[in-house]
Amino acid sequence: MEFIQEVIAHNLAHIRKKRGLSLDKVAELTGVSKAMLAQIEHGKSNPTVTTLWKIANGLQVSFSTFLKEADGPIIEKINIDQLKPIVDDDDGYFVYSVFPYHPEKKFEMYAVKLYPGYEHQSEKHLGEEHLLVQQGQLTLELQGEQMTFTDNDMIRFPANTRHRYMNTSNELVRFFVLLYYQD
Incomplete structure (x- = not known):
């Protein structure tokens, strides 16, 4: 599993569980199938930009919520x-x-x-x-x-x-x- 898939999988599962939502409910809110959501949560699918936006909008979170790693340093150089x-x-x-x-x-x-x-x-x-x-x-x-x-x-x-x-x-x-x- 690629690193970005792990991050997305972890963050989606964390949000869903924190809110006490079932995969069925998340599917209803986002318009993304339960099967696809399960594959994303298990790191078996690398979601497209469009799919991540649907999930973000349905859960009313920012797109990058799914890409966020643990808090990093205050000064950060990125390439x-x-x-x-x-x-x-x-x-x-x-x-x-x-x-x-x-x-x-x-x-x-x-x-x-x-x-x-x-x-x-x-x-x-x-x-x-x-x-x-x-x-x-x-x-x-x-x-x-x-x-x-x-x-x-x-x-x-x-x-x-x-x-x-x-x-x-x-x-x-x-x-x-x-x-x-x-x-």
Whole structure:
């Protein structure tokens, strides 16, 4: 079992048991099958980004709650090449949890790689999304409108609306997403 699968498995089981929820109830809340939830909890399935978002939304927790390891040092140097990504179904959207959610800080941060020709439809979720394009040309569809962003462009928007990230170029797009959660 890969390390990231162990972390996700542990965190999902911990949340479910802490709340006294059965797998059936979690399936009902999230729209993810009981069989899939059991496989995730036992580390036998590596869930996609979409599946983790469904579980996070159903349980009303942040996405990175499932990626969080035990509390680490106050000063922490991170290199994306040392992180294990969560990959969407089509293998073109890679999400790296750089700074997982912490309740006192009220935010989480991701580095994202979106390969040429791929797109990712994000479900509505909690928080306010802050996006910074590091490299490439990203098309963002938000509330039916398409906007194009290039190196060093930024946008902030409420994440409780469906949005889609698209790479219509021939080059890799790298961007950062900071999700801020108000009280």
